[in-house]
Amino acid sequence: MKVTIVGAGNVGATCADTISYRGIASEVVLLDIKEGFAEGKALDIMQCATNTGFNTKVVGVTNDYSRTANSNVVVITSGIPRKPGMTREELIGINAGIVKTVTQSVLEYSPEAIIVVVSNPMDTMTYLALKSTGLPKNRIIGMGGALDSSRFRTYLSMALDKPANDISAMVIGGHGDTTMIPLTRLASYNGIPVSQFLSEEALQKVAADTMVGGATLTGLLGTSAWYAPGASVAYLVDSILNDQKKMIACSVFVEGEYGQEDICIGVPCIIGKNGVEEIVDIKLNEDEKALFAKSATAVRSMNDALNAILK
Ligand SMILES: NC(=O)c1ccc[n+]([C@@H]2O[C@H](COP(=O)([O-])OP(=O)(O)OC[C@H]3O[C@@H](n4cnc5c(N)ncnc54)[C@H](O)[C@@H]3O)[C@@H](O)[C@H]2O)c1
Numbered sequence: 001m002k003v004t005i006v007g008a009g010n011v012g013a014t015c016a017d018t019i020s021y022r023g024i025a026s027e028v029v030l031l032d033i034k035e036g037f038a039e040g041k042a043l044d045i046m047q048c049a050t051n052t053g054f055n056t057k058v059v060g061v062t063n064d065y066s067r068t069a070n071s072n073v074v075v076i077t078s079g080i081p082r083k084p085g086m087t088r089e090e091l092i093g094i095n096a097g098i099v100k101t102v103t104q105s106v107l108e109y110s111p112e113a114i115i116v117v118v119s120n121p122m123d124t125m126t127y128l129a130l131k132s133t134g135l136p137k138n139r140i141i142g143m144g145g146a147l148d149s150s151r152f153r154t155y156l157s158m159a160l161d162k163p164a165n166d167i168s169a170m171v172i173g174g175h176g177d178t179t180m181i182p183l184t185r186l187a188s189y190n191g192i193p194v195s196q197f198l199s200e201e202a203l204q205k206v207a208a209d210t211m212v213g214g215a216t217l218t219g220l221l222g223t224s225a226w227y228a229p230g231a232s233v234a235y236l237v238d239s240i241l242n243d244q245k246k247m248i249a250c251s252v253f254v255e256g257e258y259g260q261e262d263i264c265i266g267v268p269c270i271i272g273k274n275g276v277e278e279i280v281d282i283k284l285n286e287d288e289k290a291l292f293a294k295s296a297t298a299v300r301s302m303n304d305a306l307n308a309i310l311k
């Protein structure tokens with residue numbers, strides 16, 4: 001199976017590294033616009049193979065889309081990341097043009113590929129990729145919920161002082177500092193509601209920390225995060241290529257689900273070889289429904305900004 005990753009920067013290269021290390025694909029092509037950059041990252045990753053024991057072929061190319069031909073999955077990480085103090089939404093002006101062009105280029109050589117959109121503002125870029133290509137909605141998946149959920153589980157594990165892998169929890173809604181919705185009511189520690197172990201105040205703090213998880217890292221690092229984002233993309237790609245049918249919160253096009261339509265927003269999805277195979281309908285309570293409606297309004301307003309930018 002072949003995966004192309006467009007953008008060999010922090011997230012793209014980490015994603016390539018994780019996919020190779022875990023043997024998720026037989027070939028990974030890293031493509032970047034910066035001369036020699038993807039070639040260098042690919043060579044560096046390939047030189048891990050004998051120490052970590054993987055056999056994935058990793059190829060780096062400068063803007064040569066012919067080398068990406070017949071990819072099963074294409075991951076789009078090209079675009080600028082935010083700096084401390086910025087929101088993801090502020091990236092829309094530059095990233096919209098990049099994502100639109102790149103998506104069209106990859107489809108010329110891989111018309112059957114499933115596209116995973118990572119560039120921010122991710123929900124808006126996913127909507128743009130869908131609308132500008134006309135691909136069926138199951139083949140365009142925005143990655144954000146997988147990352148936000150892993151942050152949520154990490155903060156819960158820290159509050160509980162228990163292993164993150166014993167915790168099950170999900171974040172839905174937009175991938176924004178104020179739009180994501182950590183579902184604290186449904187989070188569990190080995191099947192037991194976390195509310196049995198944590199006070200309401202502690203749970204609210206976990207939710208607040210999760211929502212600004214990306215901003216916190218951007219403040220610490222001077223640019224946005226890459227290890228957990230790269231690993232989250234790899235997790236999603238694994239579920240597609242190996243038809244695992246995992247339930248992962250992804251930004252997908254909704255047509256009535258969760259009371260919304262004509263936007264891409266984070267909802268629980270079954271992810272398999274056909275991309276988005278099902279949107280899972282969780283019974284939200286009235287408060288959660290209100291939060292989802294508010295999040296959708298914010299996501300929709302960013303989509304409206306696209307038309308003006310792309311004119
Ligand atoms: N959805 C998420 O959960 C999530 C997580 C982390 C980062 N991001 C986003 O992913 C994007 C990349 O982040 P990063 O930290 O890897 O940034 P980065 O600057 O390290 O890498 C971006 C790369 O894209 C390349 N690029 C720019 N235009 C290109 C084009 N037209 N064709 C090919 N390559 C091009 C650049 O040369 C650069 O190497 C940002 O928009 C960031 O906000 C999203």
Ligand SMILES: O=C(O)C[C@H](O)C(=O)O
Nearest residue numbers: 082088120214215224225
């Ligand atoms: O925070 C960012 O801008 C990057 C990414 O969306 C993240 O959540 O790490």
